[in-house]
Amino acid sequence: MAEVSAETRQAHWRKTSTLTYVILALWFLFGYVVPWFAKELDAASFLGFPLGYYFIVQGSLIIFVLLIVVQNIFQDNIDEEHGVAEE
Amino acid sequence: MNAQAQGTRFVDKLGKVYGLYTLGFLGFFALMAIIEQFGVGARTIGVLFLLFTLAIYATIGWLSRTMQVDAYYVAGREVPSLYNGMATAADWMSGASFVALAGGIYFGGYPYLGFVIGWTGGYVLVNALMAPYLRKFGCYTVPDFIGTRYGGNLARFCAVFVLVVASFTYVTAQINATGTIAARALDIPFEFGVWFGLLGILLCSMLGGMRGVTWTQVAQYIVLIIAYLVPLIWMSNEQGFGIIPHFGYGEAAQRIQQLEAEYGLQPAAEAVAGLKVLTTAHFDPQTSLDSWKFVTLALCMMAGTASLPHILMRYFTTPSVRQARKSVGWSLFFIFLLYFSAPALATLTKLQLLDPNLATAVVGKAVEDVMALEWIQNWAHVGMLAVQDQNADGIVQLNEFFMRPDIVVLATPEIAGLPYVISGLVAAGGMAAAMSTADGLLLAIANALSHDLYYKIIDPQADTRRRLVVARVLLVGIGVLAALVASLKLTGILGAVAWAFCFACSGLFFPLVLGIWWKRANREGAIAGMIAGFLAGSIYLYHVYGGGAQLWSIDHLRFGMIGMPVSLVVMVVVSLMTPEPDAETQAMVDETRIPTGDPILAETH
Numbered sequence: 001m002a003e004v005s006a007e008t009r010q011a012h013w014r015k016t017s018t019l020t021y022v023i024l025a026l027w028f029l030f031g032y033v034v035p036w037f038a039k040e041l042d043a044a045s046f047l048g049f050p051l052g053y054y055f056i057v058q059g060s061l062i063i064f065v066l067l068i069v070v071q072n073i074f075q076d077n078i079d080e081e082h083g084v085a086e087e
Numbered sequence: 088m089n090a091q092a093q094g095t096r097f098v099d100k101l102g103k104v105y106g107l108y109t110l111g112f113l114g115f116f117a118l119m120a121i122i123e124q125f126g127v128g129a130r131t132i133g134v135l136f137l138l139f140t141l142a143i144y145a146t147i148g149w150l151s152r153t154m155q156v157d158a159y160y161v162a163g164r165e166v167p168s169l170y171n172g173m174a175t176a177a178d179w180m181s182g183a184s185f186v187a188l189a190g191g192i193y194f195g196g197y198p199y200l201g202f203v204i205g206w207t208g209g210y211v212l213v214n215a216l217m218a219p220y221l222r223k224f225g226c227y228t229v230p231d232f233i234g235t236r237y238g239g240n241l242a243r244f245c246a247v248f249v250l251v252v253a254s255f256t257y258v259t260a261q262i263n264a265t266g267t268i269a270a271r272a273l274d275i276p277f278e279f280g281v282w283f284g285l286l287g288i289l290l291c292s293m294l295g296g297m298r299g300v301t302w303t304q305v306a307q308y309i310v311l312i313i314a315y316l317v318p319l320i321w322m323s324n325e326q327g328f329g330i331i332p333h334f335g336y337g338e339a340a341q342r343i344q345q346l347e348a349e350y351g352l353q354p355a356a357e358a359v360a361g362l363k364v365l366t367t368a369h370f371d372p373q374t375s376l377d378s379w380k381f382v383t384l385a386l387c388m389m390a391g392t393a394s395l396p397h398i399l400m401r402y403f404t405t406p407s408v409r410q411a412r413k414s415v416g417w418s419l420f421f422i423f424l425l426y427f428s429a430p431a432l433a434t435l436t437k438l439q440l441l442d443p444n445l446a447t448a449v450v451g452k453a454v455e456d457v458m459a460l461e462w463i464q465n466w467a468h469v470g471m472l473a474v475q476d477q478n479a480d481g482i483v484q485l486n487e488f489f490m491r492p493d494i495v496v497l498a499t500p501e502i503a504g505l506p507y508v509i510s511g512l513v514a515a516g517g518m519a520a521a522m523s524t525a526d527g528l529l530l531a532i533a534n535a536l537s538h539d540l541y542y543k544i545i546d547p548q549a550d551t552r553r554r555l556v557v558a559r560v561l562l563v564g565i566g567v568l569a570a571l572v573a574s575l576k577l578t579g580i581l582g583a584v585a586w587a588f589c590f591a592c593s594g595l596f597f598p599l600v601l602g603i604w605w606k607r608a609n610r611e612g613a614i615a616g617m618i619a620g621f622l623a624g625s626i627y628l629y630h631v632y633g634g635g636a637q638l639w640s641i642d643h644l645r646f647g648m649i650g651m652p653v654s655l656v657v658m659v660v661v662s663l664m665t666p667e668p669d670a671e672t673q674a675m676v677d678e679t680r681i682p683t684g685d686p687i688l689a690e691t692h
Contacts, residue, residue, distance in 0.1 A: 004681060013680050020215045027215075031208040031385060036378045038197070039371075048337030053370045056200045057430040058333065061207045061423050068214045068416040075219075076409065084681040086407045 004084060012082040019078065023071045030060040097302075098165050105170075108143075109309050115139055116313075120508045129507040133272040136511035137518060140310055141287050144303045144522070151295030151302055156551050159296030159558065160227040160534060162404040166301055171410075172417020174301045175401045177308035179206075179418065180425055181257075182264025182521030183584040185311060188426075190495030192433040196367035197377050200430065201384030207419060207426050208385065209392025214415040217393055218402040220603045220679050222411035225686025226403060228531070229396035229595070230539040235688060236602045237610040238672065240544050245617040247535045249594030250396045252621075254528045255569065257395075257587035261525035262288075262573040265518060271469070271497070272514040278574050284522065285570040292526045293559055297534075300526045301404060307519035308421060314516020315425050315496075319432050322503045326438065326445065332431050339434050343369045346441045350450060350485040356477040361470070362489035369437065376640060384585075387647035391588025394595040397524075397531035408682035436499050440488070447504055449474075450485050457483050462501035466494060529569070533562040585644040586628070593624030593650020597658050605662075606676050612662025620654020 034041065038052030046054045079085035097104070119132050157163055166174070184206065191199045226232045230250060234243030265284025270277045291303040323332030328339060347368055355364045372378055392398065401418075405411040439447045449457050454476045457463060466472035473489040476482075497517065500509040537558035542549055549557070594617050601608040601616075627649040631637055641648045667673075675687055 004683070009677055009681065013677075016680070023211065023215050027208060027211045031204055031211075031389065032382050035201075035204060035381050035385070038378070038381075045337070047334055049340065050337075050370070052372075053340060054337070056197075056204060058427050060204055061427050064207050064211050065416070065419050065423055067211050068419055071214060072412045072416060075412065079409075079682055082681075084683045086409055086682050 008082050008084070012078065012084060015078045015082075016075065019071060019074050023067055026067055027064070030055070030063045034060060098167070101167065101170055105305060105309065108306060109313075112140075112310060112313070116508070116512060119511060120506065123506055123508050129510070130274060132507055132511045133514055136515040137269065137272050140515045140519060141290075143306060144287065145290040147303045147306060148291040148293070148295055148299045151299035153295055153298055154552070154555060156554065158298045159555055160403075160538065161400075162296075162298040162301045164404055165406055166404040166414075168405060168410045168414035169417050170305050171301070171401060171405055171414040172421050173308040174304035175398065175414065175418035176421035176425075177304040177311065177519070177523035178300075178401055178527040179398060179422055179524070180308075180311065180520050181524035181584060182261050182268075182517060184425065184429075185315065185520035186264055186268070186496050186517050187493050188496075189429045189433040189436070189499075190492035192430055193437055193495050194363050194365060194367065194492045197370055197372045198380040198384065200370075201381040202388060203426050203430065204381075205385040205388025206392065207423060209389035210415055210419040210422070212389055212393040213398070213402075214412060216600050216604065217399060218415050219408045219412045219682070221399060221599075222402050222405060222408050223679050223682060223686060225688040227400075227538050227688075228535050229399050229599070230535050231543075231688070232602065233595075233598060233613065234539060234543065236672070236675065237598075237608075237613045237668075239610055242610055242614050242617075243539050243543060245614055246595065246598070247539050249590065249617060249621050250535050251532055253395065253587045253590035253594070254397060254532045255565075255572075256583055256590060257397075258525055258528040258532070258565075258569045259573045260583035260587070261521045261528065262570050263583075264521035265525065266573060267493070268497070268514050268517045268521065272511070272518075281570050281574045284518075284525075285566050287518075288522050288525045288529065289563060289566055291522065292530050293562055296555075296558065297400075297404060297530060300530055301401075304523045304526065307523040310519040311516040311523075312421070312424055314512045314519070315428055315432075318500050318503070318505060318509050318513060319428055319435065321505055321509065322435050322439065322499070323431075325503065326435060328435070332435065333427055336431050336434050339438050340370060343434065343437055343441065344371070347485075350441070353486045355486045355489070357475070359473050359475070359489045362473055362491055364486045364489055365437075366486070369434070379640060380645075383641060383645045383648050387585070387589050387592060387645050387651075390592035390596045390647060390651060394591040394599060395588065396535065396591075396595075397527040399599075400531060400534070401527070432496065432499065436495060436502060439503050441485075447502060450483055450488055452483055454481055454483055454487075462498065465501070466490075466498060472498075525569075529562055529566055532565050533558055536561050536565075582644065586646075589624060589628070589645065589647035589650065590621070592647040593654060594621035596620075596651060597654045601658060603676065603679060606673050607662055607667055608658065609662050609665055609668045611665040612658045612660075615661040616654045616658025619657040620650045623653035624650025 034055045041052035042050035044051040123132060153159055221232055224232055230243050230246035233246035262281055262284055266277050266281035269283045270280035292300045328335050352366050354366050402411045405414055439445055440449045442448055443451050457474055471491040471494050474483055475487055477487050497513060500513055541557050542554050598613045598616050624646045628643055628646040632643045
């Protein structure tokens with residue numbers, strides 16, 4: 001296996017970190033900011049649920065699953081782009 | 088070699104094996120439903136359910152027996168992501184999730200929903216910060232990573248210590264749960280139930296180690312998810328919320344808020360020890376304190392998720408880094424199936440009891456009629472439920488109906504008037520949930536002690552046979568110790584679980600994250616961070632639990648809020664005050680960050 005150069009490593013890690021920070025920012029938004037304002041959000045409703053309640057029992061959970069899937073798709077692309085993907 | 092060959096063949100036909108298994112389980116369920124119609128008693132059905140599922144797990148455990156180190160510690164690193172996802176979900180969803188979570192939501196209202204967010208959102212952290220990198224590292228256990236990344240036996244030992252405290256706290260709660268379920272289903276005393284549960288747990292894990300636990304956990308996930316969803320869907324159909332209630336029970340939640348206003352949420356005139364009346368609104372953050380309680384609980388649970396070794400080590404079993412990431416996605420998906428059902432279950436069960444338009448309602452009915460109900464008598468008989476006419480008006484008021492939160496899920500089929508076969512199914516599901524988590528935890532503890540403490544620190548010359556014998560002796564010893572502690576019934580199920588998360592995140596979260604994400608982190612910093620975080624958290628727990636004043640309204644369920652910041656600050660400060668790690672260590676961190684190339688630790692080590 002070819003040795004991975006220091007520049008490639010750096011570029012790969014820069015992109016990986018940026019992706020991670022974006023994902024963590026969204027995670028913070030739906031895991032903390034939205035629940036914090038649940039009472040205010042309850043003024044609106046969605047599928048018959050008060051909106052704040054909806055996020056906590058369902059909406060945020062769905063978003064968490066999607067965050068992982070999306071991060072993995074982007075990460076696979078980053079790995080391939082820099083020639084460090086497996087197989 | 089024979090075992091290896093068998094293992095490979097088994098991995099190739101997983102779909103077929105587990106497909107047949109699921110059909111077989113559903114067939115068994117149908118058979119039980121039929122014999123119930125022929126008049127076979129409730130107790131017999133309960134016993135058959137438990138024994139049938141246990142026999143299957145034990146068989147899988149026997150077939151997975153191994154004498155190879157990598158099969159024993161990391162299931163030979165050949166578990167496909169989908170199945171690792173199921174196994175992780177079973178590993179993750181404990182007796183607390185299955186038995187106690189819906190009950191907690193039922194009684195605790197908004198702040199308790201922090202568990203739902205916390206126990207799912209944690210996986211975003213696992214995926215973003217930990218799992219792929221730890222898989223690349225190629226370790227057998229979590230202290231293996233700490234010991235190699237930071238170097239030295241002291242760092243390794245600290246990690247082992249935190250792991251043992253956190254996991255042991257957790258495992259006693261799980262054995263407690265198996266005891267409770269076995270006691271109720273088999274009609275034996277709790278103390279015997281505990282030993283019965285332990286026997287089942289050891290049958291799964293002792294012979295096959297991680298390989299045995301992996302394949303039984305997949306089987307246990309299938310049982311537990313069926314057992315959770317069937318009563319919910321059944322109840323939903325009877326109440327008219329459709330086949331899939333999850334997207335349509337909003338009206339039920341709003342109806343409850345209406346009923347609560349009608350009945351009034353007052354504390355009981357006279358409390359009953361160990362039981363609760365409903366005093367918290369179903370969903371209504373009253374003040375900003377509620378929001379604060381919500382986010383602090385969620386934060387402790389999320390960071391705890393990302394530091395609990397029995398979860399992290401599941402991602403060491405996949406064939407590649409990419410598969411490890413994928414399997415985190417599958418894990419959360421399978422966990423999500425149960426967690427977005429729990430609030431629905433709590434809501435519909437509460438409506439069954441409260442809504443006077445439903446035949447099953449209890450509140451607002453005559454006390455005499457309610458006392459005559461069979462399920463009320465059954466649970467009152469074991470002291471887990473009570474109806475007392477404290478204002479002597481002959482009507483059951485909301486604050487005269489007492490219940491132990493832990494029984495909400497187990498009692499739901501009876502509350503909703505479902506046939507007994509459903510109760511048997513739920514008991515089997517609860518047993519599967521508690522057993523699978525206990526398996527993972529016991530293995531995490533025994534592996535850390537046998538691999539990190541015995542092999543890496545005490546006797547590095549030990550041969551394979553000796554290592555695996557030591558691992559098994561430790562497994563049995565710790566299991567027995569945990570069962571002894573569990574039979575003392577020191578804590579409730581949900582409380583002990585929250586403690587385990589707080590111990591784990593106080594001691595391990597930052598040393599793990601910074602080990603990958605901050606090259607400058609060094610041995611001195613990691614050791615200081617682990618010790619300071621763990622001590623600060625533990626001392627605060629001792630202080631608050633003993634009745635001391637709370638800091639910023641942080642109670643004993645959230646003591647990670649104290650441990651984590653201390654750990655972070657101490658680790659960063661001490662790292663910066665001491666020399667940076669050598670070039671070799673920094674190169675190791677670089678290597679961890681890319682998926683290709685050899686693992687840091689050799690295939691078998």
